Amino acid sequence: MTQAPVNVTVTGAAGQIGYALLFRIASGQLLGQDVPVKLRLLEIPQAVKAAEGTAMELEDGAFPLLAGTDIFDDPKQAFEGTNIALLVGARPRSKGMERGDLLEANGGIFKPQGEAINAGAADDVKVLVVGNPANTNALIARSHAPDVPADRFTAMTRLDHNRALAQLAKKLGVPVTELKKVAIWGNHSATQYPSVQHAEFGGKSIAEAVDQAWLENDFIPTVAKRGAAIIEARGLSSAASAASAAIDHVYTWVNGTPAGDWTSAAVVSDGSYGVPEGLISSFPVTAKDGKYEIVQGLEIDEFSRTRIDASVAELVEERDTVQKLGLI
Numbered sequence: 001m002t003q004a005p006v007n008v009t010v011t012g013a014a015g016q017i018g019y020a021l022l023f024r025i026a027s028g029q030l031l032g033q034d035v036p037v038k039l040r041l042l043e044i045p046q047a048v049k050a051a052e053g054t055a056m057e058l059e060d061g062a063f064p065l066l067a068g069t070d071i072f073d074d075p076k077q078a079f080e081g082t083n084i085a086l087l088v089g090a091r092p093r094s095k096g097m098e099r100g101d102l103l104e105a106n107g108g109i110f111k112p113q114g115e116a117i118n119a120g121a122a123d124d125v126k127v128l129v130v131g132n133p134a135n136t137n138a139l140i141a142r143s144h145a146p147d148v149p150a151d152r153f154t155a156m157t158r159l160d161h162n163r164a165l166a167q168l169a170k171k172l173g174v175p176v177t178e179l180k181k182v183a184i185w186g187n188h189s190a191t192q193y194p195s196v197q198h199a200e201f202g203g204k205s206i207a208e209a210v211d212q213a214w215l216e217n218d219f220i221p222t223v224a225k226r227g228a229a230i231i232e233a234r235g236l237s238s239a240a241s242a243a244s245a246a247i248d249h250v251y252t253w254v255n256g257t258p259a260g261d262w263t264s265a266a267v268v269s270d271g272s273y274g275v276p277e278g279l280i281s282s283f284p285v286t287a288k289d290g291k292y293e294i295v296q297g298l299e300i301d302e303f304s305r306t307r308i309d310a311s312v313a314e315l316v317e318e319r320d321t322v323q324k325l326g327l328i
């Protein structure tokens with residue numbers, strides 16, 4: 001192990017996703033089996049003790065790649081020198097809370113975290129926002145980090161992407177490895193558009209192999225409402241699958257997408273496909289040399305256009321709300 005450890009900050013470290021995520025990071029699955037990591041855990045003061053318990057368990061794992069774990073309740077310290085920032089901790093929606101209240105409560109979390117990233121993170125910092133509403137939380141954080149290049153801020157739709165792959169593999173009776181060019185567009189919410197317009201299995205078109213009624217009445221709602229279905233079944237929201245998707249998102253970002261395929265991530269729009277510039281929206285993306293790039297030049301059919309526009313309209317509404325609240 002000659003390389004200096006990569007600093008990985010995880011917020012909400014004592015939560016359910018944190019518990020599923022930290023051990024996989026420590027085992028080398030986030031960055032690679034030859035990359036040592038140093039964990040920097042951020043929690044609110046009331047949950048620091050629980051984070052300490054998790055840190056004890058991390059120590060007990062004797063992970064060869066784990067160079068240490070530090071715990072903070074101050075974002076300025078937690079993001080100091082960080083190379084990878086996983087923003088998982090967020091304010092969940094409580095009973096009777098309106099969407100605006102939720103966005104406001106999360107603004108109180110993601111504004112100071114954006115400022116702290118701006119002030120102290122490493123020059124090569126990469127940020128993944130997992131905490132919901134993920135796209136708009138990422139927008140808030142990004143707007144308070146003006147010195148950090150826009151392409152370093154992303155939000156997670158990889159879980160939706162993986163859910164789409166799993167549903168298609170089941171329907172077509174093929175392994176997920178056969179599937180290519182599936183895409184999630186828009187918001188990480190029920191309005192998202194999981195698209196198979198350009199998708200292939202074993203070189204054949206998926207759109208031609210399944211009927212439109214199945215896509216509209218089964219596939220799209222199953223993927224888009226999967227989070228709610230998990231909550232209904234488990235009594236708790238997705239945690240291990242969300243942690244797994246966060247690992248996939250960062251691993252791909254750093255190590256690249258395979259030739260002839262892409263993945264999905266919410267990235268800062270450059271205006272591609274009519275998505276207003278600056279919104280953090282999910283697109284089909286490739287990764288190369290540590291950068292995510294929006295796949296360009298895809299033809300968008302009428303059905304896809306309507307679905308993309310609907311999800312992007314929701315993102316515009318969320319952006320306008322946080323703008324009115326003075327959060328961006």
Ligand SMILES: NC(=O)C1=CN([C@@H]2O[C@H](COP(=O)(O)OP(=O)(O)OC[C@H]3O[C@@H](n4cnc5c(N)ncnc54)[C@H](O)[C@@H]3O)[C@@H](O)[C@H]2O)C=CC1
Pocket residue numbers: 011012013014015016017018042043044047088089090091092109129130131132133134156157159160188237238239242
């Ligand atoms: N983008 C995606 O695909 C998915 C996103 N999520 C979201 O991820 C978030 C976390 O989920 P869970 O781990 O299950 O929640 P959880 O409630 O188990 O844990 C959240 C943790 O965040 C901490 N926290 C709250 N405010 C904080 C702050 N200002 N700084 C640092 N830590 C803070 C809490 O103390 C708690 O320990 C939720 O917002 C959830 O909706 C969950 C699944 C998928």
Ligand SMILES: O=C([O-])CC(=O)C(=O)O
Pocket residue numbers: 132159226227228230237238
């Ligand atoms: O709604 C939630 O908190 C969980 C979530 O985002 C998902 O499972 O996609």
